[in-house]
Every structure is written in structure tokens, then in C-alpha cells.
Amino acid sequence: MAVNFGGVAMKNPVNTASGTFGFGWQFADLMDVSALGAITTKGCAATPWPGNPAPRMTEVRGGMMNSVGLQNPGVEGFAAEAGPWLKELADTGTRVICQVAGHSTEEYVRALELFVELCPWASGFEINVSCPNLAAGGVACGSTPEGAAEVMRACRAVTERPLFVKMAPVRVPEIARVLEAEGANGLTLINSISGMAIDVETRRSKISRPTGGLSGPLCHPIAVRMVWEAARAVSIPICGVGGIMTGEDAAEFILAGATCVSVGMANLIEPDAATRILSELEAWARRQGVSDITELVGALEC
Amino acid sequence: MAVNFGGVAMKNPVNTASGTFGFGWQFADLMDVSALGAITTKGCAATPWPGNPAPRMTEVRGGMMNSVGLQNPGVEGFAAEAGPWLKELADTGTRVICQVAGHSTEEYVRALELFVELCPWASGFEINVSCPNLAAGGVACGSTPEGAAEVMRACRAVTERPLFVKMAPVRVPEIARVLEAEGANGLTLINSISGMAIDVETRRSKISRPTGGLSGPLCHPIAVRMVWEAARAVSIPICGVGGIMTGEDAAEFILAGATCVSVGMANLIEPDAATRILSELEAWARRQGVSDITELVGALEC
């Protein structure tokens, strides 16, 4: 079941989606984290971010919507809090990918520099280009090809270690091409989809911001389509994310062209969802008669 | 409950989404169509289109995905088949909006010309810019600001009667601005979201095309957000579409800035869904203490 995700050798294709797996240690007593191919930690910035006021979450049909706002203790806080545990995890062979947040190209670079310095046990870094760009009025840096390219170029200059980009679900093929050209080692998609939920009696948003990010099964067919589009546009590997609740959901991503997959919202409902999904994925690969799962990457017939 | 949707005076804000309400007559014995503010008929082109091979539909969690491919009998076939019934409906005060399909700017223009000539009882026409542009390799004409502008400009030259555009769920605010500048009387959004569903045992798409259009509750929070973005970007009125199953779902669109709403997939599950939703919407307006529902358009507080 081993795969190589842009230079990160994973023992199996199951990863966790940033923001739904804490810094990993939260799951230490709830599941066998070391059974996973990799985990991706919650996005951290150069300095701590407080995140948004409550309420930060509401349920929607087929999923949930959050406006956590990337609350994080900063890279230094992260490394102090979680570093020793993550190093131990990395020693078991489960790869650790650390997500990088920032409000501007400079902030991404600063955060990545700190990560590179403080997290030698990390196998790679994932740049979350969906953070609001404060200078541009809160629009995500990665929502245009130009913005995404700028961030990627600057980050590439920081390190030769594997760099991935967590893409927003917008203009996928064109932005994917630009990121590949700027040297990304792989792409993770999709980030949550921007949505809105209104309490029609109070006439107010159900969360503290007008819009939030949608996660869960409702995202799944959209995410699979975007992974397929990206896989046809670039040759760097892709990590498929969005509404994975079962091994079959994960298998769809692999057939559409993803080298690995990340489990998101499912972790929050059922803490050991990712290991269950891994065994279901293994069972599927057996049914498909392959021992090397990479044979199934992009194996959709159409 | 009366509203004015870009020159179409509707007795109430409830419309039906193109492609989910046939040509109207299919519902004649199943509900009181004349209770609705308007109906929008299935897209028709200058010549008949056969649509895609079977299977054209699959269920997904929280919705459905279709690849009907705009099967239609052409505008002449449409006018012959449904014209008399639609004229009678229009006489009851329920407005009829006819959707226009095409594979190129020329085809849209030709279809619109036929509609203008053959459908004097139509209150307006809705241009579906999500049809695949055959010359451009199947990409929808309306997926870029330039493409959408070109179609709108050419159609505007055909008629002074109300013209609406059914927008794809991509790059909404920028394309909305362009359409307003080119003279659209209103915008309908969103069309179904492109998605993908794979049978992981056979490794094939569950429908006859690799991708299809997603409808149903899964679209709702995304559609509400897009309507809100469009309403802040333009001053022409908006018809909100996507996953409306209840009056409260419709109310969210109105608070987000829609002047009217269209019921889609719900019609297929429960043929009289649109009239039920209308009464639920009326009950909500009463609870909000307004007699004129336009007071609630865009009344979200944030």
C-alpha cells in the first residue's frame, strides 16, 4: 500500500486533513495514529492567531461549516507543544506534514522558515493558500493564479524539502499548473468550500462570520471532480480531500488520480475513522487484485 | 408577496429551476402551477438536441448528479408541444420564463430569435451559459468573464424583452458584474455544480460522462453564498437556486439578496414541492412581520 507523495514516502495512502486532526496528539489515546501513512497538522503561522469569535460552527445537510479562522499558537508554540510527540510519531514511520499559514507572502515565508528550523522531523510542509490575505481585503492569496504563484515562488526559495499546496476549490486546473511550474512537490485538494448558512428568524449568519468553510460528504463529488481535473493538468502527485467517510470514498479519489487521500470531518465524528478507512481501502485494493496501490492511481476508465 | 424580477412582475417570489420542471405541463395534474410566481422551462436550442446516453443520473449523498446533456426538441418543437398550455398558464398571471441553450454565441442568438418570435406569451428568457461550448472543447461559454460577456452582448442585441442569465457556480462576482454591464435584466444562480461519482468496482463513472451536474441540498450553502456575493457585486435582481427543500431554505436566499427563488430537485421528489415551499415562505414573511416581501431582500444583518 506504499506510495510516494512528492518525496514523502508513505507506508499507505491515508493522511489526515489539516484542521481536523489537531496536532495529532489529541488522537493519541483514541486510535493507533502510527498505522497511518501520514498526518497533516493544523495550519500554524509565524505568530499566534486567535481565530474568530464564537459561534464557529454550524451543521448543514450533509456536512458542517466552520469559521475557526485558523486559530493557532504560532509555529514556536506548535513546536513546543507538539514537537516531541510528533517526532516520536515520525520515528514509527508515519510521516508528519506541517501546514503553513500566513496573511501575506511575507508571513508564509516567515512561518515556513520557522517550521524548517524547528521541525526537523517533518517530512514536508503544506502551504494553505486559502488564508485570507489581509492586504487584499480578506480574499484568499491562492484564489488567483497570480496570487498562488507568488506565494509558491517565495516559499520554494526557503527550502528544498517537500512543499505541498492546499488548494482552494476555485479555478483548479489553471492554478494547479501554475503551482507545478513554481516547483510545488504535490497538491492537496480541496480545502473547504465557502458557504453560508442563515438563521432566517434572527436574519443573522449562524456563525460569527457571514461565510464559512464547508466540509463533509456534501463536498465529496465536487472534490473528486477537482482532483480529476488537477490530475489531468499536472504531473506532480495529488492528495485527495473532501467528504471521505469510507474506503470507497477514498478509492474514488485514487481512481480520479490522487496518490494519497486525507480524512477530514470523519475524524471529528469517529476518532478512529482514518484507520477504519485505511482497512476498507486495503480491502478494495485486494478486490481489485493489485498489491501495489499505485497501479490504481488515475485508473478511472473513461 | 409580489416581486419584480428584472421587469417580470411576479405575484410571489417562487419560480422553478430549468430542467426540473419539464415544460410545465408535466405538472398540470399534479399541482396548481398557477399558484406560482413564475416557472422556467427546460433549456431549448435552435435545433433539437438528443442529450447524452444513459445512465444520465446517479444519487449522491445529499443530492443527485445528472448528465442529461440538455436533451430538447428545439425551440420550434418546444413551442408546438408546450406553447398553448404555457400561454394559458401565462393568462393566469404565472409568468413563463423560457431557457435558451446553445453551443456557441451564434447558436444562442439563433435560439433566442426563435423564442422571441414563437413565444409571445413568455415574460422573459433565461440564457443558460453553462452549455458546453463545442468550439472551445466543451468548456462552458459562461465560465470566463470574456465568454459570458460575448454571449450576453449578442443576445441583448436580439430583444428588449427581459433577459436573464443562468450562471455557472464559478467566478461569480466578476462574471456577474460583466453580465450587468452587458445589459442583463437579472441573474439566476446557481446552475448545478460540476461533480464526479465513480463506481470503484468497475472503475467507471456512474453516469455516461466523466462529470455531471450536482443538485439538491448539498448545493444549498454554496448557492446562498454565491447569491450573497453576486448581490453585493451588482444591482440587477437575482433569482436564488440550489437545494431549496423548504420555505426556510428559500428565505435564506432572499435574506442573502435574492429577489425570487427557484425550486429544483425538490420538484422531482415531491411534485407539489414548489407550492408547499411558497406557503412556508409566506408563513416566514408573516413571522417576520412584513407584508411586502421585498423588505426582506438582502435583509441579512452582518
Add this chain to the structure above:
Amino acid sequence: MPTPSPARVHEFTVVTNKAVGENIFSLTIKAPRLAAMLHPGQFMNLQVPGNAMSLLRIPLSYAAADPEAGTVELWYAVVGEGTQRLSEMRPHATSSILGPGGHGWSVPEDANACPRALLVGGGIGIPPIVCLARALSERGISFDVCLGATTASKLVGAAEIEALSGCGELHLCTDDGSLGSRAFCTDPAALLLSGKRYAYVATCGPSPMMQKVAEASERAGVYCEASLERMMSCGFGACATCAVETSDGMKGACMAGPVFDASKVVSW
């Protein structure tokens, strides 16, 4: 304007819901108005309550209707999430069903119009064949029947058909030979068609089976009807998801079908 669908939304109550084969259930519902409207070969679109994530109704043919008792009997195979939930509905449970849908079999008038018919049913395509056999029997028309299934426990309807007056030869086939002959039911059907004279052939089952029956009928010069399955959303002509490619163009299975003149079906 074309004729709108006769379908209406009917509330129903479950009378019985019990296994009649391996993963095959017989559901009897009480829905008096519906029971009085049905024509063999029509279908209905049933709402299974309980999973808000799976929204569409489930299209099902019917095996029998009793207008006096106000009941309809449907046979279904548990193949996925919706039919699984359907199998869990208990007597007295209620829900809604939309029907009748579409055009059924063009049941011949009487024995003059059709001295003998051939019916070929496979797997869960058997229920509408049973329904048709009963109608033929009532009209005094003789018929031979070939039924097939993968295995004995999945072959339903043989007893019901055998009990009907007018039933001539009854051939049962299973893939594993556990009941009747180890053969496809298209084998005895082709033999019968080449040996006997029929005025009408009707078939329902997997597409390759129906296609073979249609070809054999064509060779024998007999009019053949086939009941096709398509992914359906509405069941009353509103959505165009149920298209069948015919030599007369694309037709909606829920309105022009599900029963089609087999010689006109282009894409099974």
C-alpha cells in the same frame, strides 16, 4: 401538448413485507386509489423514509394489484441502501408512492388477437411478467413462460405463474442448475420461438437477456415488448434522466416506457 403522466402521489400503509427469496422481498401496501388505476407493466416511485441523505424515490414495478382489497404487491431485490431500508419497513408503517408511471404491456385483447404468447423473465425482472401472465390468463390467452435466475433461491414467481389457467410450458433455468436446467432462460425461449407460433412476446430482466429475446423474436417475426430499467429521478416526465435511445429518437422510460417495442430499442 402530450398527455401528462397519470401518476399521483398516494399515501400508503405497509400490509406485509416479507422475504420470498434470497434478498428478495414481497411488499404489499394498502393504497386503494392506486390499486384501482394500475395496468400491468406500469411502475411506481416509492419513497422510503429514514435517510435524509438519499432523497429520490425508488422505482418499482408491481407483481399484483387487488382493486377490491385496495392493495398492491411489489417484489423487490435488496441491492443497495434504499432497498435495504425498504426491507426494514414494518406492517403499519406509512409513506408515499407516486404512480402509476408510464405505459405498461400492450396486453392483447383476447385469444383471437393473440392465441399464444411467450413471456421471458430474468431475476428481479420477473414481477411485471407475473403481472402480465395474470392479465393474459384473465383474458383467456395461452402462454408459455421461461424464467431464469442465478440460483434457485433467487427465482421467484414460478408457483404464481404455474397456478394460472392458460399457462402452457414453464421452463425454469438457473446459472448453477440448482433449479430447472442449468442454462440461460434465453435458451428455451429461442427454441420455443423457432418451434411454435406466437403472436406476442414480452420480456423483462437484464439487458443482454432482453436483447437476445428481442433478436430471437425478430427472427421469428413476432412482435416483442421489453420492459427497460433506467436511472429515474421523477417518474413523471419532468427531468429527462431516464432516456432510452430508440429508432424514433430519445424517449423517456418513465413516460414512453418502461415497456418498449423491442424492435425500436437502439441502446439497451
Add this chain to the structure above:
Amino acid sequence: MPTPSPARVHEFTVVTNKAVGENIFSLTIKAPRLAAMLHPGQFMNLQVPGNAMSLLRIPLSYAAADPEAGTVELWYAVVGEGTQRLSEMRPHATSSILGPGGHGWSVPEDANACPRALLVGGGIGIPPIVCLARALSERGISFDVCLGATTASKLVGAAEIEALSGCGELHLCTDDGSLGSRAFCTDPAALLLSGKRYAYVATCGPSPMMQKVAEASERAGVYCEASLERMMSCGFGACATCAVETSDGMKGACMAGPVFDASKVVSW
């Protein structure tokens, strides 16, 4: 590394699930391992089966735990779709519950540490107050209690509290005067705080109520704890959706709470 949540996924069986007030139910579940781990003021995250469109668990406090019987008693108000479905769960039904979550009340050691406590509960905030009262009673600590609700039929827990040794004054308030005084329970609470000496105040209920109790406690110089509600997704520290703004920064209600030092809560 901070301490991970003590929460585990436990299978449970419904023992009883019955109305104890208007739209308020008492649910007793059998979950022996969980019953033995609980500390008053903790919560658990319950999976209600049956609606695949509504996926997250429902966070609920508990009113009582019986480690011997292996049971936990939860009281909940039916306020939406999930609690409605929960109210339809019948004895012997099974599902899973994740708990215990977070930090509960810092129940004072004994009567020396805390001669007298004041408990103020409103509406469906009463269950963890009942649970705390029982713990105080067991430790020989005396306490006064103010309970409030909109109307008599929604005021639960008074009988349970009155029956406890150590229970001193018990003030009941309803908005409509249908039980006890027509007042907010913060009124008698403020009076008690200005008149008597307390070592510990605990409150759970609507935010404005808890904020008033916190202010009155502060004026009286008494340490006050409040149990806060937030929209929770995981309940074990993984998602950061449950943030509470405190003077020490943003804290997760599911890990640092739901019980907080009221003087540190910045945003109720």
C-alpha cells in the same frame, strides 16, 4: 504535550428515555466503563442514529451516574432535529457516545474547604447543577440553590435537589409565575450573595443569566464557576470550533471547559 482528552468511544444501550417536563426528557443509558469515569460537570458527545444528513454528535451534560449499575442519566431538551430523533430512541436501542469530555466543576474537597456553596441553574442548564449538588451532598457540603425556567412544566430537578442532605434554601423562579416566584433566578441569587457567605458559586444556564451570577459573585468576592455551551464538533480537542474567549486567551470549551472560572470569561 498537553494532556489528551479522557474521552473514549463507548457503545451504549438505552435503558429508559421518558419525558420529565415539557419537551424535556430524561435518558438513562447503560455504558459501564463511561459511568465509572465521570466527574460532575463533564459532558459527552452522543451519536443519534437515523439521519445520515446530520452527522455530528450531540454534546450533553449528565445529571447522574451510577457506577454500580453502569448507567448514566442525561436530561435533554428537544430543540431541533437531533434531539427530536434522540427522543424517539426506545429502550434497548444502541448507539455510541464519546466521553467523558473536558473539565467539570472543581467540586470542593469538604465542608472545611467550603462550608456553603450557591448553585444557580436555569432551563436545560439544570442537569449539571443537579449532578454537582449530589456531589456536594456526598461530601457533606451545605448549599443553597436557585433554579429558574420559563414556566413550571420546564423546571426540572427541584425534587432531586430538595431530597439531598445539605440542601438549604431552594428558590424556584419562573418567568410566568406558574411555579415559585415570578422572577429570574438571578434575583434570589443576588440577594443570597449579598446576604450570606459562600465559598463557591456554580452556575449553568443561558449566558446572560450566568453573566449576572458571575458579576454578583465577583461583587461578593466569591469564586464562581460557569458551565458554558459552544457549538462543538469533536468534543476532544481536535477541531477548535468550540472556542471561548478568556482573559488567558482562546480556550476550547471541550478541553479547558465546559466549566470555566467565571471571572476569566471575556465573551459569554
